[in-house]
Amino acid sequence: xxxxLATLTKIAIASLLVGxxxxxxxxxxxxxxxxxGLTQENVVEYAQxxxxxxxxxxxxxxxxxxxxxxxxxxFRPPRG
Numbered sequence: 001x002x003x004x005l006a007t008l009t010k011i012a013i014a015s016l017l018v019g020x021x022x023x024x025x026x027x028x029x030x031x032x033x034x035x036x037g038l039t040q041e042n043v044v045e046y047a048q049x050x051x052x053x054x055x056x057x058x059x060x061x062x063x064x065x066x067x068x069x070x071x072x073x074x075f076r077p078p079r080g
Contacts, residue, residue: 022028033039 030040033043
């Protein structure tokens with residue numbers, strides 16, 4: 001858990017530094033999106049479409065994975 005939090009902290013700091021550098025060059029997120037041929041509305045729409053696709057698949061997969069993990073966990077030898 002500590003490694004995960006350390007990684008998230010490093011990502012946050014790196015993002016902050018890159019954001020500061022881009023701001024110094026007067027580059028905004030809107031400019032980057034427009035050069036990529038996107039708008040904020042497109043990004044939100046694509047994110048909603050991805051979430052709508054992923055949610056049922058995650059639930060379906062968890063119906064198989066969680067019971068398998070539970071059985072494996074229950075029959076694992078005890079740790080000494």
